[in-house]
Amino acid sequence: MADRGTSIRIEGLTAGYGRGHILESISLAIEPGELVSLLGPSGCGKSTLLRVLAGLHQPTSGEILFAGQSVNRLPAEQRRTAMVFQRPLLFPWLSVAGNVGFGLKMRRVPVAQARQQVAEALRMVHLEGYADRRPTELSGGQAQRVALARALVTAPELLLLDEPFSALDENLREEMRQLVRQLQRQLHITTIFVTHDQTEAALLADRIGLLLGGRLAQFAPPRQFFTAPATPEVARFFGWQVIETPDGISALRPELVQVRHQTSPPFSASVPPLRGTLRSVADLGLRIRYAIELETGGMIEITCLETAEDGQTPLRRQPGAPVRLDFPPSALVHFPAR
Secondary structure: OOOOOOOEEEEEEEEEEOOEEEEEEEEEEEOOOOEEEEEOOOOOOHHHHHHHHHOOOOOOEEEEEEOOEEOOOOOHHHOOEEEEOOOOOOOOOOOHHHHHOHHHHHOOOOHHHHHHHHHHHHHHOOOOOOOOOOHHHOOHHHHHHHHHHHHHOOOOOEEEEEOOOOOOOHHHHHHHHHHHHHHHHHHOOEEEEEEOOHHHHHHHOOEEEEEEOOEEEEEEOHHHHHHOOOOHHHHHHOOOEEEEEOOEEEEEOHHHOEEEEOOOOOOOOOOOOEEEEEEEEEEOOOOEEEEEEEOOOOEEEEEEOOOOOOOOOOHHHOOOOEEEEEOOHHHEEEEEOO
């Protein structure tokens, strides 16, 4: 199968069901051969955006362009997209080969050519020898591989994956992630992957599009969400501790914080520490979770290794003790007052 992939540009896209809007003014550009994860909580519009791109749902307004050409009026069967859903949705009365080749049959591809393409698709997903099996003879992971092969066999320019691994256990999910990434790089196919799992998005994606409340909150490489969140809402979604300060709002990366006694020697950080009072502790085995009331107001939770410093009693034995939060400059992001 030849390398393939198209650029995608979305301009001011609004879409919904009935009178309500689920997506509001979405604009983004995806490069040919890029793998993008759409991330966000349930109901934020991730799957709706996939359906609009596939031509299965009409937008209220906005423009969708594949390789610079508008596809708004192009029916789904002419868009050269393929979609893999949460469930494999295999036809139980067809064999594995019959399921994989169904799209080719609908396109009237010659039988000999279709047989060759099906065999190649099954080889790519490591299911050689499974062509004659029925869906009922497959495990969950094997069934989802068949669904992936069925999508790839038609040589789409855009592959859409709607949480395809959510029903699998973690070991199978990791196996499928690796397979998808391997095939995506091999085929150089433009891919959009919907997930609600931050780790999955970070592992797979070249860039992540975070949807919050139907809007694109940030579109950036995975690392940027952990180093430079665009808004307090983005920071909170990615596990930053968001705190209000007199001059605005700040976000603190909790795993980079050290919780120390206020009388401990100064930390070698170039930023002023935060101070507060320890309110509660939770023993998590190798780590301790501290709930701290800050002097500037508000509560913050920090999970880190417990250490006894300077011969003092470990903090977890001292609820109510004054504490200091030390951290490097990279652990703090400030958002000006709105």
